[in-house]
Amino acid sequence: MLAKPLTLSAPGKAILHGEHAVVHGKAALAVALNLRTFLQIRPSNNGKVLICLPNIGTSLNWETVRLRTLLTAFSDGLDESKSPSPEQMDALKEFAGITTGLSTTESLGTLAFLYLYLSISAKYGQIPSVEIVVWSELPTGAGLGSSAAYSVCLAAALLTACGAIGCPLEEEKSVVRWPEEELDLINRWAFRGEQVIHGKPSGVDNSVATWGGVLRFQSGKITSLKRVPTLRILLTNTKVSRSTKILVAGVKDKILKFPAIMNPVLASIDAISHECENVLEAMAESPSQEYYPVLEELFDINQHHLNVIGVGHSSLDSVCRVTATHGLHSKLTGAGGGGCAITLLRPDTDPLMVEAARQDLSACGFECWETSIGAPGICLHSLSSLKAEVLHVFNSV
Ligand SMILES: Nc1ncnc2c1ncn2[C@@H]1O[C@H](COP(=O)(O)OP(=O)(O)O)[C@@H](O)[C@H]1O
Ligand SMILES: C[C@@](O)(CCOP(=O)(O)O)CC(=O)O
Ligand SMILES: [Mg+2]
Structure with a gap:
């Protein structure tokens, strides 16, 4: 099906509000970042499937005839809304020698x-x-x-390789996106990949x-915010490693143990997401500095809530404390337990103050950078439009 190599990319995200609560049916507000994951898929004629993952130092390959023996275990889940079953995961672990x-x-x-290769192939x-x-x-x-x-x-790559979606790349365009119904199919399959990684x-x-x-995002309903103000966000990576799967499971246990205590916290996080959305809409309508104290206070309140549900970390406390000494407000983003925090910058925040905060954060061993938000979703790239760094990776493996 695949006639030539294809290169595609998808953005990372920052959650402004609603992490964890969103797993329990509450609203979340999330923004796409200008940091992306790139994938190149090339047709091969050696009867093998190879996956090379330089970020985690992994390169593996399997004969397609061996993969074919597993297909029947994956053909019962032909509906992309089905979840990976424990039997399927056990079969994969055994096949990949993961034990x-x-x-x-x-x-x-x-x-x-x-999981995605076999399910989409089946x-x-x-x-x-x-x-x-x-x-x-x-x-x-x-x-x-x-x-x-x-x-x-x-x-996206496997659906294209199996002919389930088209390959809309036109020679003269440097970046193209799939039509909406194909994006929806990509999203539903990707959710199953996330189920393998997140639980x-x-x-x-x-x-x-x-x-x-x-x-x-709330209970599977996705609403794009059409008018949003340009927000300046400082991202800080504490470099404390953690696993989303373990943190999500920990929150579930806490809710089961103390429902009367935890459910109101989740409801309050939900209210924060809604309040933030209202403020962003009002800001887009009539930009004014007066909204920033509200956004900052919402960051502070939510950070306390996230500590209450057990996903804080001393490194994240340090980010909040250090940025507060520069008059800035921060909260964790994503699953917490380490990882990254976001700090809200005002449009007129003095660059010298941002630099001073960055230096103090670096002195704690953290890495930080200012990012822009609202990047495009999954897209196909022509080779000539790729940054030299990305081309170098693909040419060297
Ligand atoms: N570029 C990549 N190459 C290989 N595996 C990746 C890549 N990006 C993510 N992963 C997988 O996703 C896991 C991280 O997922 P998760 O714990 O949800 O953290 P997050 O999504 O916040 O980065 C990694 O342990 C790895 O298994
Ligand atoms: C904690 C959660 O709300 C976000 C997790 O994001 P990340 O994997 O830490 O980037 C989990 C989820 O929404 O699936
Ligand atoms: Mg994740």
Whole structure:
């Protein structure tokens, strides 16, 4: 099906409000970042499937005839809204030898790939021999949705390779996107990849990676915010590693243990997301400095709530404390437990103050950078439009 190599990319995300609560049916507001995961898929004629993941130092390959033996176990889930079953995951773990030594990071990335490859192959009756390289500008396991960007790229590439969606790349265009119904299909398959990596994802991360921009997400309903103000955000990576899957499971346990205490906290986080959305709309309507204290206060309140539900970390407390000494407000973003925090900057925040905050954060061993928000979702790239750094990765593996 695949006639020539294709290169595609999907963005990471930052959650402004609603992480974790969104897993329990509350609203979240999320923005696509200008940090992306890139995937190149090439047709191959050696009867093998190769996946190379330079970010996690993994390169694996399998004969398609061996993969074919697993197809029947995946053909019962031909509906893309079905979830991976424990039996399917056990079969994949055994096949990939995961009991014998791959780390969690490597194993989840590999399992998500095998799961999507086999499920999409079973559904569309193709078992393509391909080479796939995935490389990301995003730190993995840091709260910026690397798992979703990875799943969205894999779903789009495999659906294209199996002929389930078209390849809309026109020679003269440098970047193109799929039509809406194909984006919807990509998003639904990517959600299944996220299920392998997260256990019980809400779907917000794969939705942002697919659709891009700024979204409200609640119980599977995706609403693109059409008019949003330009927000300046400082991202800080504490470099404390954590796993979304474990943190999401921990919150569930806490809710089961203390429902009367935790449910009001989730309801309050929901109210914060709605309040923030109203403020963003009002800001887009009539820009004014008066809204910033409200946005800052919402960051502070939500950060306390996230500590209450057990996803804080001393490194994240440090980010909040250090930025507060410069008059700035921060909260964790994504699953927490380490990973990244976001700090709101005002349009007129003095660059010297931002620099001073950055230096203090770097002195704590953190890495920080200012980012723009509202990047486009999954898209196909012509080779000539790729940055030299990305081309270098693809040419060297
Ligand atoms: N570029 C990548 N290459 C390989 N695996 C990846 C890549 N990006 C993400 N992953 C997988 O996603 C996992 C991280 O997902 P998660 O814990 O949800 O954190 P986050 O989504 O915040 O980065 C990694 O351990 C890895 O298995
Ligand atoms: C905690 C959660 O709300 C976001 C997780 O984001 P990340 O994997 O930490 O980037 C989980 C989810 O929505 O699936
Ligand atoms: Mg994730």
